[in-house]
Amino acid sequence: MTGSWEARYAAEFFGTLILVLLGNGAVANAFLKNTTGNDDPGLANGGWLLVASGYGLGVMLPAMMFGSISGNHLNPAITIGQAVIGIFPWAHVAPYLIWQFLGAIAGQCLILALYWPHYRQTTDNEAVLGTFATSDHANSQLNGFVTEMVGTAVLIFGAMGLYRGMFFHQNIDIANIGVGLLIAAMVISLGGPTGPALNPALNPARDLGPRLVHALFPVPNKGSSHWEYSWVPVVAPIVGAVIGIWIYKIFFGL
Template sequence: MSGTWFMRYLAEFFGTLILVLFGNGAVANSFLKGTTGNGKTGQANGGWMFIALGWGFGVMLPAMMFGSLSGNHINPAITIAEASAGIFPWRHVFPYILSQFLGAIAGQLLVVLVYWPHYKQTDNKNSILATFSTADCSGSKLNGFWTELVATAILVFVAMGLYRGMFFKQNIDLANLGVGFVIETLVISLGGPTGPALNPARDLGPRIVHFLLPIPNKGRSDWNYSLIPVIATIIGGVIGIYVYKICFGL
């Protein structure tokens, strides 16, 4: 990493903003009525691949922009995992996480600004909430917990391998591309039960926006589920990085 710590905090802010803007923007284009990705049918015509691409590029492009500056965590689970493994200073964990949450909130506000006419057209409260945060689609918080834990553990394990593998050390941009593809693949393969979140800031920040803004037909913000994407992803991130550390070192 390079630059001042303040510049790194800014990088985390803007990186998370882009992540949420691209990711939840793709969800909004798929789920809200009257969009180019949905038309007038009220169905997610954009499809799951449409959404996976949004989240994948939402991670890949900030990684290419800010990876050499801040490490492009854009995820409190990764920041805490790296600190727990001794490769990131604990004194900068809180500023990183604060920057990430503020970036997620700002990104979601931009999604609402752009799609406001379509929020007013949409009367399905679940579709509206999906453009902000994740949910336990099966009605099982336990299944949601295991889904987020396993998916985040895999994300961190693979990300460590990409950035620290011998081949990608020669070209960090290839590793950045790889992380984007990992996110896209996780959304496709393990995203069925919850979304998935993979990131406390990506879920809780927009959920706060959903709760505070007077969005028509929005329904409840599902606070009963809100801690699952926070706790499970943090635990999963720590597990993922320690499995990699024990097996391959850091």
């Protein structure tokens, strides 16, 4: 990483903003009524691939823009996991987390503004919530926890391998593309239990920040923000990140 810590904080803010804008924006395009991506709420018309592409690009593009500045965490689970393993200073964990949360909130506010007419036309409360945060589709917080924990462990393990593998060591942008494809694949393959926003649910800032926007702002046709489930996409990704990075360290070192 290069640049001052202030520049790194700014990179985390704008990177997380872009992640949420592209990722949750894709969900809004797929879920909300009368958008060009979907005439009806739901995941028809290729919406699942639309969402997976949005999240994959939402991580890959900020990585190319800001990876050399901040390390492109964009995720409290990654920041905490790296601090636990000793490759990121604890003194800067709190500022990173704060700017990540603020970036997620700002990105969601932009989506709310851009898709406002479609929120007004969408009467399905769960579809509206799905554009902000994940929910308990399997009616089991345990299943949600296991899904997010395992998903994050796989994500962190895969990202560590892509960025630290010998082949990609001198080809960082290829590694960035690989991470984007990994995230898109995980949304497609593991997004069933907790919805297409699985990847951001592997990100506490992406879930909690927009959930706050859903709860506090006068969102049209909104129902419950499901705070009883909100601990899952916060705690599970952090546990999964620590597990994934430890497994990588045990077998391949750092």
